[in-house]
Amino acid sequence: MLTVHHLNNSRSQRVLWLLEELGLEYQIVRYERDKKTMLAPPELKRIHPLGKSPVVVDGSAVLAESGAIIEYLVEKYGNGRFAPAPGTPEKLRYSYFMHYAEGSMMAPLLMKLVFDRVENSPAPFFVRPIARGIAQRVKSTYIQPQIDTHLNYLEGELSQNHWFAGNEFSAADIQMSFPLEAAAARAGLDASRPKLQAFLSRIHARPAFQRALERGGPYELLR
Secondary structure: OEEEEEEOOOOHHHHHHHHHHHOOOEEEEEEOOOOOOOOOOHHHHHOOOOOOOOEEEEOOEEEEOHHHHHHHHHHHHOOOOOOOOOOOHHHHHHHHHHHHHHHHHHHHHHHHHHHHHHHHOOOOOOOHHHHHHHHHHHHHHHHHHHHHHHHHHHHHHHHHOOOOOOOOOOHHHHHHHHHHHHHHHHOOOOOOOHHHHHHHHHHHHOHHHHHHHHHHOOOOOOO
16 A cells, blocks of 8 residues: 655645546554744654755555656546647647746745844844845845746646646646645745636635545644
8 A cells, every 4th residue: 555654734634636536545653743843853853864855655665755746646547637749739838847846936935034044033132124224125126026927937837728738637637736726825825827826716625635635634724
């Protein structure tokens, strides 16, 4: 049976979602973030040296990186589902968004998270205004404009297609869910971008998504 080493409020939630879409049996080993640092616990390093989640164990295979895990599961267990046919324009879009989600979009979202913490973290009174000023300037002049560029681009993409790879739901939509949920939670994705809002509403309404939430537990990226 597949085992998912699952960290709360993390990318591993979308792996649970895919497993529910595939109808596979799996077991969950749960881990909780440190409440102060928000980092994964050191116990995860016993499963994979980087100590991050998700990690999926399938027999002798130990798989890390959510994109690689999703591609592995679709190729091994999908039976043609959740990925477009090879050689099609949809497959090219699928591959692009499978890599874009982490390779391009998550970088400014992560930077915003870090600088939000710099801005709001305790500091000596004589340092606090300097740290906050730097954080606010970096966010306003670089980070948020980058995020807005990505959101505008994605809004345009979903104006052309119902889903990211085309007009059929695919694993690329599962991969794209995490950065878009992060953007909705903390980076300005709102009703001003109705196509992206509609995308989030569609995925949240899927029965497999809801079952994954029941299995995975609270997911604070959701509003």
